[in-house]
Amino acid sequence: MSMEQTLLQKKSLPDKFKKISFLIFGIGLLTVIISFFVDSHRFAFNYNILFSFLVSIALGNMFLFAIEYLAGAVWSTVFRRINEIFISFVPFVMVIGIVVLLEMHSIFHWTYKDVLENDEIVRGKTPYLNETFFIIRFFVYTLVWTLFAYFMRKNSLKQDTTYDQNLTYRNSKLSAFFIPIFAITITFFAIDYLMSTEPHWFSTIFGVYYFSGTVLSALAILTVVSILLHERSYFDKILKPDHFYNLGALLFAFVNFWAYIAFSQFLLIWYANLPEETFWMIHRWENGWEIFSFILIFGHFLIPYFALLSQQAKSNLNRLKIVSIWLLIMHYVDIYWLTMPSGFKQLVFGWIELGFIVFCVGIIMILFYYRYERMKNIIPVGDPKLKRSLEFKL
């Protein structure tokens, strides 16, 4: 197959990309370090947001990877190597996360001794919310995710040379085990790092809420990266609008799913009107935070909903690219909205937050650059489903 042979030679990313990545990363890092000395409380909260966002990207791609195997999807095989690049972020992201553990006292006030003494409700949660167990859980997440990421990629990469169909079978099995473990770990991750910033508040749907954003952001980054590479001929023009249509349709589906989950949570809390739950929502509806609530309603749901509604929009590459970047920003805003008001009564948004976003972009670009350069090829050439994937038509 000649097409596969041309694809065996992967093009390198230009040096310019590397330079720009380092520049962005450098600016971000500098701002972040300065912010630590200016306002360590805000630094810690922002760092937690950054970490959760990066976890979303890496884990969301693992989920997409697993679902491809489990559903026996064919069209997505051409994109799988891009998934794998983001999956390989996992150990790095977890190393980045260690700072959150070090800064635990600035983020989670259930770690304060005086809170534990005076607050009966928070005290009741100590069997779960205590520093030791929190750190243990961090390492459990790290271990589990890293192992899965390692074996999933290993099987897939091995197939490039062996063309062994059994590896697909093995990855399907691995994916089946991954999904329930993923569901449990991501839920408790969300509870630990996002929900417990406000230790009084609770919501059973919270894990699903974070999951919906996770998958959406993973789809968005997969879409935007694939389109950018496609436009610069990294895929040798083998990708057709039909392939992108599927990504667009899934983005649309998960925009709706996120809205469904967010609305369910909001409506039930609003309607029941129990003070033990509503205070969390009210807090996000006053002191300037309502701006972010509005941004989410419009930016995370209505705008992308209408932007992706029509059939043409889902295979319009420019549209998809813009919406994907937009949705990535929105997922960041979403995590910001979830955690930041827990630590700050008044709206805070300024150079520190922008610096963290720049830092986040820098991290993703640098990690992407190095992980991409280590890949031998840009599509899984040994995958038995590849031929059908290339021929895919709607």
Added chain:
Amino acid sequence: MRVIDYTIEPPVVEGNPSLSSINESIIKPLESKPTRGWYIAISISLTMLLIGAISLGVTLWKGVGVWGVNQPVGWGFDIVNFVFWVGIGHAGTLISAILFLLRQRWRTSIARFAEAMTIFAVMCAGLFPLIHTGRPWLDGYLLPYPNQHALWVNFTSPLLWDVFAVSTYFTVSLVFWYIGLIPDLATLRDRTTNKILKTIYSILSLGWRHSGRHWQHYEMAYLILAGFATPLVLSVHTIVSFDFAVSIMPGWHTTIFPPYFVAGAVFSGFAMVQNVLIIIRKVFRIEHIITLDTLEKMNKVMLATGMMVGYAYAMEFFIAWYSGNPIEQFVFLNRALGPYAWAYWTMVTCNVLFPQLFWFRKFRRSIPVMFIVAVFVNVGMWFERFVIVVTTLSRDYLPSSWGMYIPSIYDIGILIGSFGLFFTLIFLFIRTLPVVSIAEVKAVLNSSQPSHGGNH
């Protein structure tokens, strides 16, 4: 290790049957005299229906006092059965609409039957809130229309949202089902020699001539309806879950309810479709159309949704503890250890434990195992609603007003009657309309797809 060839698409229909043999095997039951087995089956279901009719008659004559409902358990079997049947009605539109949008070709052989089942299940479901009102002859006021009595519905009540959600769902499911039937009705019209039948089929098939232009419009209409039905499927059980979750009853008010109910509905709906299809494919000898592979895929969906339901049980338990709210904590301990613990453990065993067998390919592909597991799932999902409704109501905030709920013979009679209605409708359906979409199955035959596969 099993060797699977991933380079080719697995066929939906086995054995590459010819187009005319597909016609034969699906239409034959409609053209032949009913068998003895069919008569026995419908006698049983009609008897069940009769039991239900008598129980309902007594209820209407004497009032809902003959039921087991009491203070504090004002919602008993009627609401449990309502939620159960609405849940069963979820698989149909999920299979026909959502799997259609996901381009799952294996849905073609089961979609028609699942859709019909949806309609029948929603009919059974609709019965319960109507009789639950106590004076069903006044149910017309559930619809908001200007009237002399100046009676107006309460738009802030999720019970009213149910009226809209369920009736919309029923309407769209019916239209969707009917649109899908049109090409098949035309096929029936062209085959039949009976004059009366020919007239009926001619009217129902709306002048369908299998022309290219007809197909083009048909496919567009089908796609639009699928897009339309998709949010509806999710919304119906979401709104049913709101009936509970917007309240401040401990055990009911929890934010995970909407997606949890939807997952549970799909779970039980698939179990019911699978149960009935196993029998139909055997009796009709269409095992090559509704293949073991298709059943295996359904089992996988059941495994996935079963675990989602299990996730929700676990999450409710965890957050009840985590919330630090003693009342919430009590409710969950009461579920697991209280007077209705047997119902709770039945639910957990049937819904979470038994479906785990589907992790193994051997069990996923064993007809007896999957049949039994699906029966357990149906039982478990009924008990889930029982647990939700009854345990919460029987022991709420004030221990002095606690009570127990014991269903009366009429409650059980009406439940049996709803099964009777459901199966009677199914038995009539399989005698009058093709249980598998002939047109759609032909479209997924390997011979009709020149670009797919190599063996043609």
